[in-house]
Amino acid sequence: MDFSIRAANVEDCKDIARMIVELSEYEKVADQVKVTQRDLEQDGFSKNPFFHGIVAEVPEQHKTKDGKGIGKALMSKVAQLGLAAGCNQLxxxxxxxxxxxxxxxxxxxxxxxxxxxxxxxxxxxxxxxxxxxx
Ligand SMILES: CC(C)(COP(=O)(O)OP(=O)(O)OC[C@H]1O[C@@H](n2cnc3c(N)ncnc32)[C@H](O)[C@@H]1OP(=O)(O)O)[C@@H](O)C(=O)NCCC(=O)NCCS
Structure with missing residues (x-):
């Protein structure tokens, strides 16, 4: 599987909002989702951001449903970023x-x-x- 991991940017908020809804549907809590694309844009990409994000990007021609290795790569990147910031737990x-x-x-x-x-x-x-x- 060909993919890359990169820092999320403000243009990703539409997709991040969509994925939050998709995960909430999978977890059967869709009625509890309040966050919007606009909230994500403001909270993550203004002067004092409340969160940082990373995204996995798969070239169009490599898109499949199985996504092998992406979960591991995302978790590994979060671990690296946390360790570099002085954290010792996820x-x-x-x-x-x-x-x-x-x-x-x-x-x-x-x-x-x-x-x-x-x-x-x-x-x-x-x-x-x-x-x-x-
Ligand atoms: C859970 C999830 C994030 C895993 O991501 P993924 O991209 O499928 O996992 P990967 O392909 O990166 O797997 C990497 C490794 O984990 C192992 N692994 C993956 N799923 C596994 C499972 N269910 N049981 C045991 N091992 C598993 C793989 O065998 C692989 O090991 P290897 O590197 O030794 O070969 C993904 O399946 C997912 O998005 N699930 C639905 C949404 C969800 O529930 N998200 C989490 C909410 S808490």
Whole structure:
């Protein structure tokens, strides 16, 4: 598979927004997606960006559905960038029924800290967030 990994730029936001929706449909949480292309453009590509992104680019003539090696290459690039920035962990979430992805992460040396340490992923939003003491 011929592909390259590069830093995301503002022109990628349309595709990133589409992929967020596609992932949410796969994860059966499409009704919870609020972020828009415009939010991504503002939050990632203004003076003090809230996030940085990388994208994998596949030449048109090499596009297939199987995408062999892209997940590994993206994870490896995130690891390199994190290490270079002084980080020593990658933390991310995966749904308990998403066995294909769990097995992929295990194959890359990741550990399920919910199982091994009892950590749960917590969230505060909506009214609870609005009413958080200042
Ligand atoms: C999970 C996902 C990101 C993996 O990416 P991918 O491009 O399919 O994986 P790669 O082709 O880069 O696989 C690289 C290595 O992982 C291994 N691997 C991939 N999927 C695997 C699986 N389900 N079980 C075990 N090993 C797996 C491959 O065998 C390969 O190993 P090798 O380098 O020793 O040959 C991809 O399948 C995906 O997008 N899934 C749907 C969306 C999703 O669930 N995303 C994650 C949300 S948390």
């Amino acid at each position: 933390n991310f979430t995966v749904l308990d029924w998403n066995k294909q992805s769990l097995d992929f992460y295990f194959s890359q040396g990741s550990v399920d800290v919910t199982a091994s340490m009892g950590y749960h992923c917590m969230r505060c939003e909506g009214e609870a967030l609005d009413s958080a003491p200042s």
